[in-house]
Amino acid sequence: MDAINVEGVAKSYGSVQAVVQESLRVPTGQVVAVLGPNGAGKSTLIGMVLGLVAPDAGHVELLGRSPAEAAARGLVGAMIQQGELVPNLTVREVVGFVRGLYPAPMPLDDVLELAGLGELARRRTGRLSGGQAQRVRFAMAVAGAPEVLVLDEPTAALDVEARRAFWVAIRRYAEGGRTVLFATHHLEEADENADRVVVVSRGRIVADGTPAEIKRRAGGRTVRFRLGDQPAAGLEKLPEVTAVEVGGGFVTLHTGDPDTVVASLYSTGLTIRDLEITTPALEDAFLSLTAGGPAC
Amino acid sequence: MLNYLRLELLQVLRDRYYLFFALALPVAFYLLWSSIFAGDRLDPVTGLTSSVDIMISMASYGALGATLMSTGVRLAAERRSGWLRQLRVTPLTPATVIVVKTLAAMSLGLPAVVLVGLASVLWQGVRLDPPQWVAITALLWVGTLPFAALGTLIGSLAGPDAAQPITLGAYFGLAVAGGMWVPLSVLPQVIRDVAAALPSTRFAELGRAVAAGHAPPVSAGIVLAAWTAALGVLAVVAYRRAW
Numbered sequence: 438m439d440a441i442n443v444e445g446v447a448k449s450y451g452s453v454q455a456v457v458q459e460s461l462r463v464p465t466g467q468v469v470a471v472l473g474p475n476g477a478g479k480s481t482l483i484g485m486v487l488g489l490v491a492p493d494a495g496h497v498e499l500l501g502r503s504p505a506e507a508a509a510r511g512l513v514g515a516m517i518q519q520g521e522l523v524p525n526l527t528v529r530e531v532v533g534f535v536r537g538l539y540p541a542p543m544p545l546d547d548v549l550e551l552a553g554l555g556e557l558a559r560r561r562t563g564r565l566s567g568g569q570a571q572r573v574r575f576a577m578a579v580a581g582a583p584e585v586l587v588l589d590e591p592t593a594a595l596d597v598e599a600r601r602a603f604w605v606a607i608r609r610y611a612e613g614g615r616t617v618l619f620a621t622h623h624l625e626e627a628d629e630n631a632d633r634v635v636v637v638s639r640g641r642i643v644a645d646g647t648p649a650e651i652k653r654r655a656g657g658r659t660v661r662f663r664l665g666d667q668p669a670a671g672l673e674k675l676p677e678v679t680a681v682e683v684g685g686g687f688v689t690l691h692t693g694d695p696d697t698v699v700a701s702l703y704s705t706g707l708t709i710r711d712l713e714i715t716t717p718a719l720e721d722a723f724l725s726l727t728a729g730g731p732a733c
Numbered sequence: 734m735l736n737y738l739r740l741e742l743l744q745v746l747r748d749r750y751y752l753f754f755a756l757a758l759p760v761a762f763y764l765l766w767s768s769i770f771a772g773d774r775l776d777p778v779t780g781l782t783s784s785v786d787i788m789i790s791m792a793s794y795g796a797l798g799a800t801l802m803s804t805g806v807r808l809a810a811e812r813r814s815g816w817l818r819q820l821r822v823t824p825l826t827p828a829t830v831i832v833v834k835t836l837a838a839m840s841l842g843l844p845a846v847v848l849v850g851l852a853s854v855l856w857q858g859v860r861l862d863p864p865q866w867v868a869i870t871a872l873l874w875v876g877t878l879p880f881a882a883l884g885t886l887i888g889s890l891a892g893p894d895a896a897q898p899i900t901l902g903a904y905f906g907l908a909v910a911g912g913m914w915v916p917l918s919v920l921p922q923v924i925r926d927v928a929a930a931l932p933s934t935r936f937a938e939l940g941r942a943v944a945a946g947h948a949p950p951v952s953a954g955i956v957l958a959a960w961t962a963a964l965g966v967l968a969v970v971a972y973r974r975a976w
Contacts, residue, residue, distance in 0.1 A: 493748065508823065509824050509826060510824065511823075513822055518815075518819055519814075521814035521815055522816070525743070525747040525748055534736055534737070534813045537736045581824075583825070587822075643937070
């Protein structure tokens, strides 16, 4: 049984199609990133997974149950966007309250330690910085030790240091074989922390695979060298070359198979200088996959 | 469920505005009015001395305010802040949330009733039989139910910016027309006619009747039950849409 099973869901807001007929199956224990620019439909998709947004079509199952039923049984924990904390309570009271709602929660001190809140346990929620409040919201999401953890842009507005600490905590939580689905528009977050990346653009899933596969699918790698004043003609006919760019005395060959390209380059009779083989960052892959999407 | 009730109560009991508006203000008003209108002259409508009559007025006023403010304004804020959405992904059900919120709101009116009663005993030497005190406290607890429903209705429909003035408007409107600030006997006949149908008048009447030594009139129970039923249905419908 899949931890998350999204089947043909669609959602429109007025004339805007936020999510267009998407399906997604996440097996138990997988850490999946939903990657996309702002406005791509990530939050709507996450909202439907959690049962917070009713889909116009299709349906969602979490561990074989409806989202509401899964929530009622304490199978789900979530960090949603725009989740302010209630006032006049201490960190320990809020986290302890949410923890107490679940049937088999983590020990409270373990939760506070995991979220890095040990020192802040007695602080009132109104006196926390943005980053500290975000850690409290993370603690609330994991306190019940849910099987499925859903995080909507969990590190938005955190600095680099805090973001790193955050992912260490999320990975520790996932180690127990739990399923994690998180939305992000930070490419390196998806690359470094997910087993699988689902790229969303304009309400559609445009790519789905491991971070390495996503990079490969987005046009693969490049072979670049100094051409000088030698002619570039004929390079596009080399085996496995998909595109050729010439500029500034350099030529860049795009390919899915740089080994073959390099081998055949040396039989062209050209003088090859400053040869480089590069794998594009996930960022480039992401841009090529979502090209034409809305800018915001 | 008890866990959630405790959390709801703690949040409000630590709120300075609650302490001021729902506790300090009714007690202070009691001390002020009962000093100004001291005397044994019986009120022609209620048949109570002013020190007892004002005690019931201010206890009702405090309970009314606490119940309305702790439902309307807070529910609107929790809808905006995402806290209710956060609760939706936990095992807490929407029915538990609304039941606990109602219970909490009703109970948050109790401290005002007790404190104003205490002030009347200590300051004005008001003496009632123990069963009367118990009955007044219990009735002014149960009787807040229509106001909890009204607050839930406001909080489910209005945003946080609008919920505040709407709740305050309902609060002061109900308090004044319900004879909590000024005795009904001095209000114009038009307002007195309207007041008979208002839940706030009937709410205070529960306490006034017991303080005067007789059972509350059946008509008061009927009016309060009717308001509770009507506002309750609207509140549940609005809350389910807002949840």
